[in-house]
Amino acid sequence: MANIIEANKLTKKYQDGDSIVVALDEVSLTLSEKESMVIIGTSGSGKTTLLQLLGGLDFPTSGSVVIHGQSLNTMDDDKLSTFRNKTIGFVFQFFHLLEYLTAKENIALPLILDGQSQEVANKRAEYLLKQINLEHRTNHKPTMMSGGEMQRVAIARALANNPKIIMADEPTGNLDKVNANNVLELFDQIAKTGVSILIITHDESMADRYDHVLYLDKGSVQPTRK
Numbered sequence: 090m091a092n093i094i095e096a097n098k099l100t101k102k103y104q105d106g107d108s109i110v111v112a113l114d115e116v117s118l119t120l121s122e123k124e125s126m127v128i129i130g131t132s133g134s135g136k137t138t139l140l141q142l143l144g145g146l147d148f149p150t151s152g153s154v155v156i157h158g159q160s161l162n163t164m165d166d167d168k169l170s171t172f173r174n175k176t177i178g179f180v181f182q183f184f185h186l187l188e189y190l191t192a193k194e195n196i197a198l199p200l201i202l203d204g205q206s207q208e209v210a211n212k213r214a215e216y217l218l219k220q221i222n223l224e225h226r227t228n229h230k231p232t233m234m235s236g237g238e239m240q241r242v243a244i245a246r247a248l249a250n251n252p253k254i255i256m257a258d259e260p261t262g263n264l265d266k267v268n269a270n271n272v273l274e275l276f277d278q279i280a281k282t283g284v285s286i287l288i289i290t291h292d293e294s295m296a297d298r299y300d301h302v303l304y305l306d307k308g309s310v311q312p313t314r315k
């Protein structure tokens with residue numbers, strides 16, 4: 090099976106006043122298409138930095154990222170944002186829904202940005218609302234929804250353009266146990282449809298749920314404990 094992610098010796102250094110913080114130190118990983126991976130690390134271990142580099146939201150100080158056969162390093166901003174919108178669905182701890190848009194409009198937005206007609210975008214959004222069992226929230230704005238509902242809408246939005254991979258940064262970090270479990274079950278369903286899943290979390294109990302687990306500590310990959 091082809092690789093969906095190939096990361097080679099990713100290093101990210103931040104300038105912090107007079108000192109330099111090495112947030113990631115030569116991290117390499119690969120993930121095959123249709124497979125899932127969880128990256129586990131404590132706060133400050135470099136998880137968000139790594140996800141941002143793998144998703145082309147930020148650039149490494151050194152090292153390379155290839156997603157679905159395409160090198161991110163050589164893309165200009167326009168090409169990169171088009172590629173991201175088509176290939177990767179992002180999910181974040183605090184949902185990042187647009188608060189002035191309804192659930193349906195939030196889900197439709199990536200399709201509109203991709204140049205689809207309003208009609209096509211609406212149809213797809215309605216279909217996805219059904220998939221996540223939130224048809225009754227179609228015209229609700231985020232402030233009218235629970236955290237669990239908001240995260241499911243965010244996941245539907247991530248699926249809008251039929252991505253090859255979902256990348257999620259602490260997707261259950263702001264949810265109670267029941268809602269966290271609903272969200273993880275939704276990811277399991279998505280994984281069964283052949284979409285790759287990459288989740289990063291501090292929650293060690295998620296280690297056994299995915300095809301691969303990788304531990305991150307102080308910016309470095311640790312030998313697998315599984």
Ligand SMILES: Nc1ncnc2c1ncn2[C@@H]1O[C@H](COP(=O)(O)OP(=O)(O)O)[C@@H](O)[C@H]1O
Nearest residue numbers: 103104105110112131132133134135136137138
């Ligand atoms: N923009 C930034 N400027 C300076 N330091 C940063 C920046 N972003 C992250 N860091 C530092 O890099 C390290 C890793 O951060 P991060 O990737 O957010 O970790 P995690 O998501 O695992 O909590 C931390 O020491 C953090 O303080």
Ligand SMILES: [Mg+2]
Nearest residue numbers: 136137138258
């Ligand atoms: Mg983080």
